[in-house]
Amino acid sequence: MIYDVYCFLKNEANGRSDTQIKERTAEATKTSLCTVRRIVKEAEQSEFLTVFRTPGKKHARSKPVTGIDNFDQGVIKRCIHNFHLTNNEIPTVTKLLTKLRSDINYQGSERSLRRILKDLGFKWKATENNRKVLIEKTSIRLQRIKYLEAIQKYRHEGRPIIYTDESYVHASHTSSKAWTDGSKKGLKKPISKGQRVVMVHAGSEAGFIPNGLLMFKSGAKTGDYHDDMNYENYSKWLTSQLIPNLPPRSVVVVDNASYHNTQYNLAPNSNSKKCDMQAWLTEKGISFDPTMYKPQLYELIKTNKENLKNYNIDRLLAQHNHSVLRLPPYHPDLNPIEMAWAAIKGYVSSKNVAWNVTRVMELVKQKVDAMGSSEWQKLCSKVRSIEDDYCKSDHVVDQLTDQLVIQVGDSDSSSSSDWEVFDDDEPGPSTSTNPSTNPRTSTSFADFEGFTPLSDSD
Known part of the structure; x- marks a missing residue:
């Protein structure tokens, strides 16, 4: 104006x-x-006189460092676990930051890295000299161990492992750089991201499941593509496109999205009627005294309900003699279709010069059709090597934490002090500056009594 x-x-x-x-x-x-x-x-x-920058206008966008995607999260997790194997020690933030910068060109600060590690399920525990070391939450390690045991059992039985996932790509998804002579001519990337295309698919070592690709235009106005996918849409895809094309006795691997975990026959809550509580316990075969009061009945329900959850997609697939296996939280690196999405998006960015939804869908379909069994076998082989690395690192973590960590217990609760991280080079809140009396002075792992560096075979 x-x-x-x-x-x-x-x-x-x-x-x-x-x-x-x-x-x-x-x-x-x-x-x-x-x-x-x-x-x-x-x-x-400006070449376009009608386009002006709006001062102070806030655009919904992911954070440049902490707002990383699932694939980069998996890379960071593997880097942490490989640190145990390659360095024979538990990494501090300072050591981990140095390794990430050299290995994957991580550009963030220590503060951003701490936030990412917390989001990935890592926390800090005190050692004998009150320093902090990086430890993965016990509950997440347990879920990963159970997942690895289950998938190895299914493979031993010869059952096909089918990996599923959902992702998205914007209409303006293109390469961020191109050759130019410095003039304003040539290819220009749109300012707006354009409409989002939501993609759903499944694949195995044999390749993508035939007729399994689902693509549709996003109708949500938020920045989360999960708002477009709900249980209704997901169950339609399962029944119409996935299940009819699955090999017999397949094991379908899914992540922990909310629409994968919708339940039926929910357990009663504390406000439910007493008769409903008794009926649920009876149905599940859990014995109880008829003279029990509601708080006592609910205590029984709380004790058992986690192991007795009934999921809708599990029942749907079980009707066709298929099983469901859920990935552990924060482990997209165990799903090869994440790498397939990365390859598809890379292909789209290299070919997308029209910047419209129709063309993007065509490019996605082209790359999906081009990815055959040989490429998928490489992706699945890569995931198997990652699984082996986790198994090896779990043994190393157990040995190191036995020697270093004294604050043990099954509780994963963390107070604010749990996140007051002090690295090797950072003194803590103690006012003493004498190295002999200050517990937070720099100490090598060799200073811990009984510590012996592990060999590569260990």
């Missing part, structure tokens, strides 16, 4: 200088002269 007023006054200049026109524009629009100068300069430098 300010620029339109400037142009109007300029057309009726009547001998006024450009400075005078800008002053009159500022007076007419009740803005500062500096603002008018900035807007006019921006318009003169």
